[in-house]
Amino acid sequence: MSRLRYLGKRFLLSIPVVWLGASMTWFIIFMGPIDPASRLLSEGQLRNPAAYQAAETQLGLNQPPLQHYFDWMSSLLRFDLGQTWVLYEGSSVNALILDFLPRTLWLGLWSVLIAILIGVPLGFYAGMNSNTVADYVASLGGIVWRAMPNFWLAIILLAVLSTSPVLFGYRFEWETLFVSIDAISGSPDMTRIDTPDGFVAATKKVLPAALVLGSASMGNEMRIGRTAILEVRNEDYVDFAKAKGVSGRLLVWKHIFRNALIPLVPIITSEAFLLIGGSVLVETVFGINGIGQLFYQASVQGDLPLVGTLMYVFILMTVGINLLQDVLYTVIDPRVGLEGS
Amino acid sequence: MTQAIEPQETDGQESRAPLLEIRNLQIQYDDSSLIGGDPPVRAVDGVSLDIRRGETLGLVGESGCGKTTFSRALVGLESATSGEILVDGTDLTELEGPALREWQRRVGMVFQDPQESLNDRMTVGEIISEPLDAHDWQDQEEREDRVFELLDRVGLQEEHFYRYPHQFSGGQRQRVGIARALALEPEFLILDEPVSALDVSVQARVINLLEELQADLGLTLLFVAHDLSLVRHVADRVAVMYLGNLLEVGRTDRLFDAPANPYTRSLLSAIPGSASPAPDELGEITLRGTPPNPRYPPSGCPFATRCPAKIPPEKYPDLSAEEFDAIETFRAILRERARSSSGVSASLKRRLGIGTSVRTVDEIATELFAGLDLPPEANEVIEDARTSARSDPAAALELLRTEFASVCDRDPPAEYVVDDTGRTSRCLRHREEYDDPDEI
Amino acid sequence: MSRPDGSTDRTPGREPLLSVSDLRTVFYTDKETIHAVDGISFDIYPGETVGLVGESGSGKSVTARSLLGLVDEPGVVEEGTLEFKGEDLLETGWAEYRGDLSIVFQDPSNALNPVYTVGNQIREALAIHQGLRGSAARERAIELLEAVGIPDAPRRVKEYPHQFSGGMQQRAVIAIALACDPDLLVCDEPTTALDVTIQAQILDLLDELQREEDLAILFISHDMGVIEETADRINVIYAGEIVERAPTERLLAAPEHPYTEALLNSIPGRTPPDQRLPTLDGEVPTPDGPAESCRFAPRCPVAVEECHETPPDAVAVGENGTDHSAACLLAGESEPEGEQ
């Protein structure tokens, strides 16, 4: 099987996944014990049957369930996501997502990057120097880091940063470091991201949140990186390369690191999954107006149709990450997609 | 020990009634379930064979030839794609549920790796009594007695009852495996490479045990192995398997003394050392290449791609062996190229003008045919093929196939009886118009 | 040179390429200390093939790894000398002799790095040992693949190891080993993972290469048939010790050590089909301490009381200067009554 065919197959398999996920979402929201129409209305409106009926009609709930299901699915498919009811009442969902999504992506990007740039090298270092003090410190750090709840870490980090002059001396103040930002927490300004200053400011704004969000992944990637190095070091081909006379840096970079990256691919992507979930909490603590917080607000305030649509967006994102993982796999491991693997 | 069956005569095996009659058995694996369009793997590709009561039948072949799949099908571990396995007139391939279990009660199976085939969280006692439990064999106490009896039978001690497989050596574990296979007093024992995971010094004891058991219990044995010396020692009859086909079946002494099929001959000749069972006059035959992928078996004789005695093409009967070889190699290379360049990415590359270098096909051809003095007509065909290979390797292949096709590439060989003991061999050279394999 | 057993390998006029003397490799685990290689000595001369035969767990592979300095934790080469071209590798380290000493592993699919093309891995060795780079290295890599009998080498050189069959992979491994331009090739069960017809191809190839390149080969196997076909001289290893050494013909014809004899007898092909196979009780022991008796004594059919008390030294048993020694207290005393 060629690699392209492998990717094609993975793509085809992700279609039923999206379909199943969206169907479950529909079922939970529209067939669950809560009447989505009544949740949309305020106390006063509830007593007004006309208002209720209007809401029901708008949601299409007066149709037979099956009909409603097909309508809903087809509108998702066409990205005809309608408008909001409670949150930012009446605005188009598409516009809302386009407004909120970039901030979450920006945050997610940095948290993935931080995790990879710190976690993987640290794990490789620990693996190459296994059973030394440095290894133990790094491993223990990774494990504890992984066990800390994100939202708590976020609170503590915010407290530390806001008192940074007190803690680290008056020369270091996070708010004014490099470029000034208006507040430690809050949404990054995505409009000026194409200017150098704007880029740094937007980055600085999400960096603490990204550090928190990526913390657990960092610990995990470190751990897996360490194990992968230990495993690869014992492979026959490393011994064979040694016997060939390959030594020092070439042996480490070419024969050990490259192979140790392979088991890290699924870890990095599955961590990206978790980042999406974790974004709700971290965005709430840091006050970032991202799609995670939008989801949370919609749930709390009872805009269930919006919850469903956002869930669909999240499903597309996770499935997309999965496909990205497969692409990465085929790039990094020549065995993928061929018979016998 | 248990009920003694009258030892049957060792002579006149041919007249013994068959226990199993296997007719045109085919087993295919289709793993590309939903998407993909690879043809299925033809693990067993039309095998017909009788297994006679009380005999030891050796089944030999290289890894991946389908011998294990075949033996597993006999206990219902694999399902047949087509064909039948007849026992007393019933077709095993159609059995299910209780009927299949009833047959499984009559068969015992011993597996290759005793490390793998014994559940290491169970004591030896539990392992051996499991078949008895599964078939609700009498009551608890009698089952225990039976296990002790079996332990004794295979040369283990009673205190081994409460030990775990980890505490045993490889040879002892295999004895446990044999005891388990014997638990339900089967009449037929399938031994799938029973000693190949053991050291030579331990092998001998297990083999001796098996021979004793057969003599005492009157068992029918199917002995699957890749080690021909071992098979010669234990088997009454031997079946040689290649790419899912039986190429030669016959009495052990005859088959080893005068192998009829080119594959059997090559296999025997490949055994190294002075203890090799190959007849001296066989000489050294080294096969080229590897067995073909069972997804894409050759259309004619399964062995044609490697056969040292392949019949030359009809159009060019005067080609020397060397020349024929060169053409065959050229075809093999083109075949590989055609397959590897059929993928999407390869055609993409070709369009972009990167990758697959046509230059080298030419080079190879030049090298292959250098120093050979091909007949002019043949040379012309080769030149044509080389030209068209630059743009379209598939067309070149087709041209070569029609021009230099041997009957071996075209006709699957039938079974030919090759001696007075009823030994059969599948090779077109047994046809009257060709020289016999041993004359090449 | 002097040996604990007082023997010398006599091959006229040439210095040994590799001279192993009293090599001991020990593995320290939490539970036990395993003397995997327990004081073995042998010489290899240029251009010859020396066989090392033994059952699983006898210390064959550890010997191979010790020779190349590839013993992994928790193993340690504790004692002995490995004189290669006159220098003790255990003191100088392997760095300068990498390549001169090459290895072929048992499982070719593990010996090739799965993420690089075969050509890449050959060129890597060429760059280190022959200073070849660029198109010269590419040409040479193709030549090497052709030399080890891989058809359509120009295409194959760009393929990944998993696209090769087992036999082809082993050929590629040999090609890489050859790219190092070795004087000595250690073959650690190079054909065990392969089928018999493929094994025959690889054995032919090794034979051919040896003749062309004047290679010395240490051939390690559990299969007496393979060893017999390849080796000029055979060392029989049992539980970390070499129990018998002799030229191939001699060892087959007149084994002196009871273990060698038993090993030969248990080959099924040596017993007529209608006779029971001769057997040997017990299993190869794990050498978990220094030898205090003959390690074979518990299984030995002819052991006397003394065998359980004294570890035997190797004694020369060869006639007219044949290099034949056996580590058995009974060796040489009672004349072998000819093979029955």
Add this chain to the structure above:
Amino acid sequence: MATTTPADNRRLLAPLQDDPKLAAWVAVGLFLFALQAGAVAHFLTGLVADLLGIFPTAEASNSVLGRLVGLFEVAQRRAAELPTLLSRDVVPNAGHWNGDRWVGTFMGFSPAVSWGIRVTLVYAYAFTWVVWAVLGYRYYREQYRVADWTPRDDIVDRFRSHGWGLFGATIVFLFVVMVVFAPTLGPTTVEQNMESSYDYETTYWNSETEEVETILTGEANLNSKSTGDQSRVMPMSYDDFGRFHPFGTLPNGRDLFTFIVAGSRISLVIGLLSVGLSAALAVTLAMTSAYYKGRVDLGTVLLSDAVMAMPQLLLLIMLITVLSDSWVGEIYSGGFVLALIFAFTGWTYMWRSIRGPALQISERTWIDAAQSFGQRPWTIMRKHMLPYITGYILVYGSMTLGGAIIAIAGLSYLGLGVAPPTPEWGRAIQLGQEYVNTGSWHISLIPGLLITLVVTGFNALGDGIRDAIDPQSDTGTGGAAGRGGGA
């Protein structure tokens, strides 16, 4: 015949008089049990009453169920009267200073010391049980087991020499004891200090009037708030009413330690319930899909992919929103539905983690061997696959439990899941959030550190078990399982 037949060796009911050591061991066990029998009876009757109370019909007191509930409530009150060693009544810490000495505390010690003694006694008691069990196991291994070695021995031995795993086991032990003895451990109780604080009185020494006075507990709480730098009651200190607060007080003046101890209970109960449910689901699916492979496997993969495509935390939020107002949402302060939701969303991660091992085991030849003699599929799964998967389930279960604790805390931080006033750790963090960089930093910090410690403990235990059952593998696939969906 043999000197020992299996029949001889099956001495499960060996007469105690034959073996004085065994008899002594059993006696010690009975004695230990008797010390706390009252508490156990109280707990069990209460549990049954609560379980019956789940059914909506039970609320009507004239229904059969309603009567049963009443019956068990009576039994529970009776059980409460049984003597129990480790109770607040035997070792009381709530006393007051009468200007001269402590009144009402254990043997006249200060409340802090009395409380310390009670905590020490509880842990000593629990530890004695552990020693008793270990001794019993060893004795069984020496004297009564027929096999002189089993594969489990190796696992136990490996675990015993696994420092990190033992550390985890210790943390988990401390945590579990805390959960089991939650009402005993707190310096006060949830009922007195939080739920019905205006029904109880606190007697204290008023240092201004120099007199012993009483005040409603609720009012006392109002005067012992921790809200920043000025007003605060820090860890290991007394408030103005002579009440000892090991972890200080909450912003509403309630005792943080009591809050945390009570919160640990709900965390562990939800965690265990959800992990148990998802493990059962995951094991069943893993075994069937590994045994039958092909389409069954593909179907399960697709289903789990679909569930996993919805980020777990978001799915939790969505489901909680939808289910919170329904009748299941009210059982156990919303904890029950939380456990169900966790199980529904969490089985996928666990299934993913054990699918590999399950597939590997299904490839072992002993499965073929069992099939070859006609063993039934379910028996094969139970006898030949389950024992191997159980080990992995323990590993991932332990890690998932840690993740569940984080996720439950994260949800209650957001105000979802466990409904207030039921204590939950995440709510403590949320309550203290605005005071983190003030003098009342303890409110958020302590629960956070405890979560980190407990989760590290569960992960370490999981690591230890994994290394014990399978020393070669460290695939670390438990990573995703042990994380509570990124909370």
